[in-house]
Amino acid sequence: MIDLALEWLNLVLRWMHLIFGIAWIGSSFFFVWLDNSLRKGIDQQPGVLGQAWLIHGGGFYFTEKYSVAPPQLPKELHWFKYESYFTWLSGFFLLGALYYVGADLYLIDAKVLPMGRWEAISLSVASLVLGWVIYDRLCKSPLGKNDAALAVVGFVLLVAAAWGYTQVFSARAAYLHVGALIGTIMTANVAHNIIPNQRKAVAQMLAGQVPDPSYGKQAKQRSLHNNYLTLPVLFAMISNHYPVTYGHPYGWVILAVVMIIGGLVRHFFNLKNQGRGTRYEFLAVAFLLVVGLVFFSQWDPRHKALAGGATLEDAQKIVAARCVACHAARPTFDGIAEAPKGVMLETPEQMRRFAALINQQAVRSEAMPPGNATEITDEERAILGAWIAAGAKLD
Template sequence: MDAIIWEWVSFFVRWTHVMAGIAWIGSSFYFVHLDLSLKQRPSLPEKAYGDEWQVHGGGFYHMVKYLVAPPQLPEHVTWFKWEAYATWLSGFALLVIVYYLGARLYMIDPAVMDIHPISAVAYSLGGIFLGWFLYNEFCESDLARSDLKLALSAFAMIVAFAFIYSFVFSGRGAFMQIGAMMGTIMAANVFMVIIPNQRKVVASLKAGETPDPTLGAKGKQRSLHNNYLTLPVVFVMIGNHYPLAFATRYSWIILALVIVMGVSIRHFFNTMHRGKPSPWWTWGITAACGAAIAALSAAGPAPARRAVVEPQGAQSELFENAQLVVQTRCSMCHAERPLWPGVGVAPKGVKLETLQDIRAHAGAIRVTAVLTHSMPPGNVTEITDEERRILKDWVAVE
């Protein structure tokens, strides 16, 4: 029963994360679109920067933006912050449930670096918060005077972390680590800069003072960074289901190309929202990056950096029987070189060829082949009820 409860906890947290992410991305994309489409007109109210008429849901909306703040504080102001907070909190909870508590399975690869799960969690948390610290330092330095220099510095930092973690974690663990780092930067931008700056503006208005215009400018810069990071983060969320993205020799380069693709796509739409000629060349960059990613993924897995020591000694009859079931019913797909037609790589990067592989995935085997019959898909390998019972008896004592 504990495995069932844990599986549903993971599912509901993941669902919450997806729902919160949709809300955050939707509001972020909308406000960037609105901000870029504003028009300056002679009839604007005092201190207004621009306005835009929009139609949706059978009605018309007249949106007016004040670059710093209106002359007087309105009675009611809607704050867009909880979407970001809920996305990060649910994402961190999912990181703990899936990766930190399952570090042996999803983060650690003895062929890369044989570390203790507690060390893996410490390396992960340290990298996430170090990434935010360095990025924030870039934004507070003279680099912030140039949007291009600041963006390139942040990009180089993220790629450097991706390269370093490819020597620390498994391919999947390293990939998700960078996604968590980028997501934390985005949420921290809201929590540490955008919302506090807006509160300072509100406090100035209440005190009858003129708000500092640099507060809004900094918030806008961070908001634009979030806008460009969104698509790469979404790719990482989806990509952890596709081994060709994370379990290959050049996964850190693939991640760098994904960031370029995301920036290119957002640049196209952001330019459109400004009412300027569409930069169709961005789709050429996107297609070239996609082709490069496909080519890099064909290079195969990263070579083992350590010799993996297989368990020694005679195996119990129970495990030998379970091993036989797995190797005859599962390993034709879950292998370094799958034998099943149409399967190019092991599904989700799960390989069940060695004793160590099978033992490491005992929990997953229990959920997919014992508690449920989701594996093999459609029972294509014709696993029998007796064989499932053998697996059940084995995982009960494993």
């Protein structure tokens, strides 16, 4: 019953995280597009930075942006913050429900670094807090005045974090933690910089003062960072379904290239919406990098071809010892209520049916078993690969 309840908790939290994330990213993309699409109007009032006309749902909309603030505050002012807060909260609870509750299975990989449950959880939480503190200090340092230099240093630190996570957590957890780190930085930007600066500007207006333009400039910088981080964080969050990424021995390199791809794509759209030309070369480079990742992911120095063939009996012994505890009609592994993805491997016919998944998850990558919980060896992976390469024959 507890295992089933945890499965439902995982589902509900994932659903909530997706809903809140759509709301946050949707509003973020819209406002960045709106900001980039503002144009000077012949009839705009003094203090107005730009205007934009929009049509949606059968209606026309007219929007103006002030360079600092309007002459007086309207009676009703809409704030956009809870989408971000609830996205992070639902994501953190999802992280806890899956990776903290199931730390021995999903978070810890003894082959990478043996450690206790609470040691791993503490390291996880501390890394998210430390990551935000380092980033925030960089933005407030003299380096923060140079956007290009700050972007380069920030990218290097994120890649270093990606590599570091692979040295302490399971490969799957490492990728997810990069996403959690980026998501924490993005939400903390909203909670500790963007919204507070907006509140300061509003407070100055209520006091009859002219708002300090530096508040808007700081908030704008953090908002732009969030814009460029959106695509990489989405990739990191969905990557746990694709072991070809996190399961590669140099998965952190793949993630680093994905960050570059995401930045190039966002930069293309930002420039286009600003009216600075349609720079297809950014998309071309991004496409070539994706093609490069396809070829790079094929290379895995860990796995060598097995000399000689492998029989069904050889493969079945390994599957029975290393896989069936989870992949069965009635799993016996603690914390597993039903066979993951409905994949059952109790019979030769089932093994053959799911041979491609076995090859993807346990041979070409080391995604399965999670955290190598059943201690499958490299030789056993090679035997499974040889049986599949020979056609996954049942005789």
